Amino acid sequence: MSMAAVETKKITLRTADNHEFEVEEAIAMEFSTIKTFFDENPDASEDTIPLPNVTSKCLSAIIEYCKSHLAFRARETSSSIDEQVRTYDEEFVKARDNESLKELILAANYLNIKALLDMLNQAVADRIKNKSVEYVRRFFGLENDYTPEEEAAIRAENEWAFEGVDPDDD
């Protein structure tokens, strides 16, 4: 292969909205989809990788996430590092609205970044776990395909599970 480079290798990624991002190889390798691609095509490292399913907004957030987590992992493990990681993840999620979270999930799924995907899935689960059925339908853009009788029957069977539901805030 090529001789050891003096500077760190950079990979170029092109998003769906035609923005190009240059990222360090270490970060690109966090995306299992890309890592697999390079494992199978070792000579392709010079090319620009197209990511038709990822917007620039998502990709820049994801790159930030991977950069920060790589930095955390480079430090020694300790409970204070764990605490900082937790805080970082919370902040990462807190400011984003439901739509961006969902976009990020799709992007993280496409790029196959397991840790990020697990974290985002947990964040969505936490957001919806005490919400009403109607809120969840709106959240996922789903139609109610039950007849009123069917709905009443299921509700009656699980009536005890309907306590403690948060009021809708959307």
Add this chain to the structure above:
Amino acid sequence: MVTTRSSARLRANITSAKKVANSEDLLQEILLRLPTKTLLRFKLVSKPWLSLISSTHFSLAHTRFLQNNRSLKPHAFFLDVLYKKLPSKFKFLRLNPNIKRLPPFDFIDAPRIRIIQSCVGLLLCVSESDYGLRYFICNPATKKFKVISVYEHEVIYNSYEYVANNLGLDPSESAKLFMDYDQRASVNLAFDPTIEVRRHAGVNLAFDPLISPHYKIFSIWQQLLFGKDPESTTCYIFPTYFIDIYSSETNSWSASKINFNSKHNINIDRAVFFNGAIHWDCADTQSWYIDVNNECLKTMPMPGVHSGFRYFRESGGHLHLVVAKGFSQLKFKIFEMETDYSNWYLKYNVHLEAETFTVVPRRQQNRMRSYLLSCVVQSDEDEGDSILVVLPNGFAISYNLEDGIVKRLRCSNIDKDGHDGGRFHAFPYFETLSCL
């Protein structure tokens, strides 16, 4: 491929929401992370969601997710009162103050129900009617249940008086000696011992979704063989056991799969399933456990303590035996078993009179004729070991065995549900979607 700005924007807008919801894999990853109660509610979101949440593969994945994340903690303990008829509400000791409502006990039509065992979200219960005992397993959260048809063997019952007379012995004067059947050659017997009693001793459940989605039922029968010493008035009694095994995987019974004999009184009704084995309590120095996977029996040592108040349970990966001195003294010896089954050691010796009276109002203290109704040892990773004690009038406390902190717990009033000498056993309620 060059894309125009507007079509790119359009693509991004085909609501990511719909894409997430339409991808069952992605949706499942989110649903796996929701509590059981939330999932029961979200059955109402849409028919595809109902189908997914009710499916066996999702229930298994969800329960395993909880187990693997160590998030499967009991919300409460169900107390084994007699439920004369359903619908009813469970009588329980609440562990998690955030849980306000438990499922009702209303999905089966059977009289005189008692809970016998609890395994990761499934309860094994027995119902007593004029026609005899009927066993069933159920998941109270999903309201699913299945009746167990125990493999029937011929029941034989002869009273001691009858047998002794037949042996030519005076029942009021002959000595009864219980012996291991294996040891019969060591005594002088007039003839080969004969079976005079055969009865059904109990039913145990083995279920751990982390190991297998299938469960096994063990139906244990006891036989008493009687023999006589020709030169004395000793009546030898040899208790033997055989176990039929049902597997939900094959939906069939194997009769007499395990046979053993023991002169000791084994508490088959209070089985504890964990670590892939069903464990029984015994007041002697030795007891037994069933290796569920290999369907064979092994012995384990016991502390050899005798007491009427015994609570035999597992928590935090260890077997515990709590021995109480009596009704009105809150003194407990708590033994813990080594994980390699090598021996038991006395882990705690506590006297809780003063602590319990911090929660019982003064004017009630004198009226408490019998204090101890039930107790449980609970091991928690974060909190350490605690003992939970149920007192009359719906009072209950948890006493942390490591730092001595006392907390009041909400508990059902079970004063009027008295049975079995006023003692109740407690079964952990794990809220899961476990399928039968």
